[in-house]
Structures are given as C-alpha cells and as structure tokens.
Amino acid sequence: MNPNQTSAMLTAWKKTEELAYLNDVSCVPLQQALRRLQRAFANFRFRDGRLTLAKMAEPLDIVWSRPLPEGVSPSTVTVSQDAAGRWFVSLLCEDPSVKPLPATDAAVGIDVGLDHLLTLSTGEKVSNPRHERRDRTRLAKAQRQLARKAKGDGANRARARRKVARIYARIADRRRDHLHKLTTRLVRENQTIVIEDPAVRGMVRNGRLARAICDAAWSESRSLLEYKAKWYGREVIAIDRWFPSSKLCSVRGTLRDRMPLDVRTWTCACGTVHDRDVNAAKNILAVGLTASVCGAGARPQRSTPGGQSATKQKPLRREL
Numbered sequence: 563m564n565p566n567q568t569s570a571m572l573t574a575w576k577k578t579e580e581l582a583y584l585n586d587v588s589c590v591p592l593q594q595a596l597r598r599l600q601r602a603f604a605n606f607r608f609r610d611g612r613l614t615l616a617k618m619a620e621p622l623d624i625v626w627s628r629p630l631p632e633g634v635s636p637s638t639v640t641v642s643q644d645a646a647g648r649w650f651v652s653l654l655c656e657d658p659s660v661k662p663l664p665a666t667d668a669a670v671g672i673d674v675g676l677d678h679l680l681t682l683s684t685g686e687k688v689s690n691p692r693h694e695r696r697d698r699t700r701l702a703k704a705q706r707q708l709a710r711k712a713k714g715d716g717a718n719r720a721r722a723r724r725k726v727a728r729i730y731a732r733i734a735d736r737r738r739d740h741l742h743k744l745t746t747r748l749v750r751e752n753q754t755i756v757i758e759d760p761a762v763r764g765m766v767r768n769g770r771l772a773r774a775i776c777d778a779a780w781s782e783s784r785s786l787l788e789y790k791a792k793w794y795g796r797e798v799i800a801i802d803r804w805f806p807s808s809k810l811c812s813v814r815g816t817l818r819d820r821m822p823l824d825v826r827t828w829t830c831a832c833g834t835v836h837d838r839d840v841n842a843a844k845n846i847l848a849v850g851l852t853a854s855v856c857g858a859g860a861r862p863q864r865s866t867p868g869g870q871s872a873t874k875q876k877p878l879r880r881e882l
Contacts, residue, residue, distance in 0.1 A: 568596045608636055613651060615641070624651060631657045645727035662795025669754035671847025673807065673839050674780045676771070680744070681839035683847040688744060693737045694777040701729045737779055745786040749796050755787060756850025759803045799850040811836065812844040 572592060575581040584592065607614040612621035630636065636653035643649050671683035679690040694701075704726045711719040748755060762781055766772040784800070791798045801807075809821040811830040821828070826838050 568600065569593070572596065608639075608653075613639070613653075615639070622651065630655060631659055634658070644731060645724075646731040647724050647727070648731065660793050663750060665795070666751075666753045668752045669756070669847060669851060670748065670752045671756045671843040671845070671850060672748075673758065673843040673846060674760060674778070674783070675839055676774050676778060678839060679778060680783075681843050683840070683843040685837075685840050687839065690778060691736070691740055692774075692777060693733050693740070694773065697729055697733055701726070701733075704729055737777070738782075741779060741783050741786055745783060745790055749787065749790045749794055752796065754797045754799065754851065755791065756799045756801060756847050757784060757787065758805070758807065758846055759800045761803055799853060801846055801849050801853065805845075805849055807842040807845040807849075808838055810841075810845050812841050812848065 572584070576584045613624060614621045630653065634655045634657065636655045638654035640652040640654070641649065642652070673681045675681060676690060678687040680688040682688075704722070708719070708722040708726050711722050713719065760780060762775065766775050768775075784798075788798050790796070806817060806821075809818040810816070811818075811832065811834060813834045814830060814832040816830050816832065818828070821838070827835060828838065829835050
C-alpha cells in the first residue's frame with residue numbers, strides 16, 4: 563500500500579460518523595503518522611525465508627518453529643520478549659492449507675480430571691503429565707534464591723528472577739506442546755466433541771487442589787479445541803456445569819443421590835458396574851448430542867433409583 567492510498571483512506575475516514583473527530587485536528591500530524599507507517603513497512607523486509615527489521619543491516623538469526631506456507635508472505639511482524647528473556651518473532655499470514663476436514667460421523671464426550679487429564683466416552687484415558695510437579699523442586703529452590711535477594715540488588719535480583727521465569731517457561735512450553743498434540747488429534751478424529759464446563763475459577767479457591775487444577779489447564783484445552791474446530795469444520799458443544807454426569811447411570815438413567823470423589827467405580831441398581839470417569843464421559847456425549855439435535859434446552863431422560871424423575875437441572879448451553 564503506497565502513501566497515496568493511505569491518504570485516500572484517511573480522507574474517507576473523516577467523512578464517516580464514527581471517525582468524524584479526525585476533522586477537529588490539523589491534517590499535518592495525521593499525514594506524519596501515515597508517513598511513519600509507510601516508512602515502517604518499507605524497512606520491514608522478508609526475503610527467501612530471512613527477516614530484516616528496521617535499522618538492522620543483517621537479517622535476524624531465527625530458529626523457525628515451522629516453515630511458512632509456500633507462496634505466502636507475512637502481513638504483520640510482532641517482536642516480543644517474555645519474562646525469561648527469550649525473544650520471539652510472530653508472523654501473521656493466511657495459511658491456505660487450513661481448510662475443513664472431510665466430514666465424519668465420529669463423536670466423543672470428554673470428562674476432565676486430575677488423575678487422568680481427559681477421559682473419553684470411548685473408554686480411553688489420557689494420563690496427566692503433571693508438568694509442574696516434574697520441576698517443582700527446582701522451581702522452589704529458584705524461588706528461595708530470589709526471595710533472598712535484596713530489592714535494591716538490581717543485577718543479582720534480575721538474574722534470580724529470570725531463572726525462576728525460565729523454569730516457568732519450560733513448564734508452560736511442555737504443557738502447551740502436549741495440549742496442542744492432544745487437541746489436534748481429537749479434532750481430526752471426531753466431527754462432534756462434547757465437553758463439560760467446569761467452574762475453574764471457583765475450584766482453584768480450594769488450596770489443596772489449586773496447583774493441580776492450574777497445571778491441568780482445562781480452560782486452555784477448551785480454547786484450543788474451539789478454535790481448531792472452527793478451522794477444520796468441526797463442532798464443539800459445552801454442556802452445563804451442573805449436569806450430574808458422574809452420578810447418572812449411562813445405561814438405565816438412574817440418578818444417585820451422592821457420589822463422593824473417592825468413589826471411582828460404582829454399581830447401578832440395573833447391575834452395571836461403572837468406571838466413574840468413563841460413565842461421566844458417556845453421559846456428557848449423550849446430553850451434548852441431544853442438545854445438538856433437539857435444541858439447547860433438551861436433556862436425556864433419567865430417573866432416580868425409585869423410578870421417579872430426577873431433580874430438574876439448569877438448561878444446557880450449546881456453544882460452537
């Protein structure tokens with residue numbers, strides 16, 4: 563885009579009701595801002611897989627996480643530094659290879675937990691890597707060293723703070739890599755993915771479980787599933803957090819009054835022996851598919867051990 567085009571855009575913006583306030587100031591600073599923008603675009607160069615930024619004589623020495631799509635040029639470059647002192651360059655571009663996958667009839671319900679990160683309605687259980695626990699001793703030592711540094715000791719305190727940040731970054735990198743691989747597999751294999759909506763904000767108030775819940779990163783898993791589903795033409799349905807998936811028999815629909823957390827297997831009045839998490843995942847899938855077909859307020863039929871209808875639950879929320 564050349565200066566004449568950006569200047570014409572500015573003139574058009576001034577004529578709109580939303581940006582009419584631009585007429586209240588002189589056109590000189592506005593034109594100067596456009597010239598600086600043009601200069602920034604001119605100084606940014608990306609050629610043959612090498613990136614050169616403004617005021618740099620040589621291209622950046624970059625370790626690429628993955629190659630750019632063939633024939634695609636980045637439209638935006640963002641340079642950032644994290645708390646661990648690492649520099650990152652993010653390139654924004656359109657990837658033509660991201661398109662809907664072939665449709666399939668496969669659907670899966672997902673129950674989240676701590677002993678197992680995910681339990682699927684197919685019976686598969688994904689173990690919890692507990693990334694934070696693996697580095698807990700090293701992290702605690704680094705945090706103690708940081709606490710001993712006086713606030714006025716600038717260089718030493720900065721080094722200690724950066725050491726703590728590097729450990730946190732390593733934990734986050736491992737967690738993110740594992741979640742990316744897991745969510746990509748689930749999206750590729752299933753047309754419909756039904757998840758629960760746990761009240762994470764309230765659950766982390768439990769001091770004994772807060773660290774484990776944060777390490778499990780349930781919210782991040784959901785975010786990854788949702789945007790990848792949009793990319794590849796899949797559907798993610800979130801059921802209401804109050805649905806009693808663990809207490810409901812997935813075979814008969816019998817609803818138990820209580821289900822303590824230490825009960826991992828239980829036997830229904832119909833004689834079915836349930837694994838708590840697998841049974842919950844099956845119920846999550848059933849109620850999600852019901853909501854998808856019959857509407858967000860629908861829920862599967864269930865009964866109490868005495869044969870009476872169970873207490874009404876809050877309506878389901880369907881999210882794409």
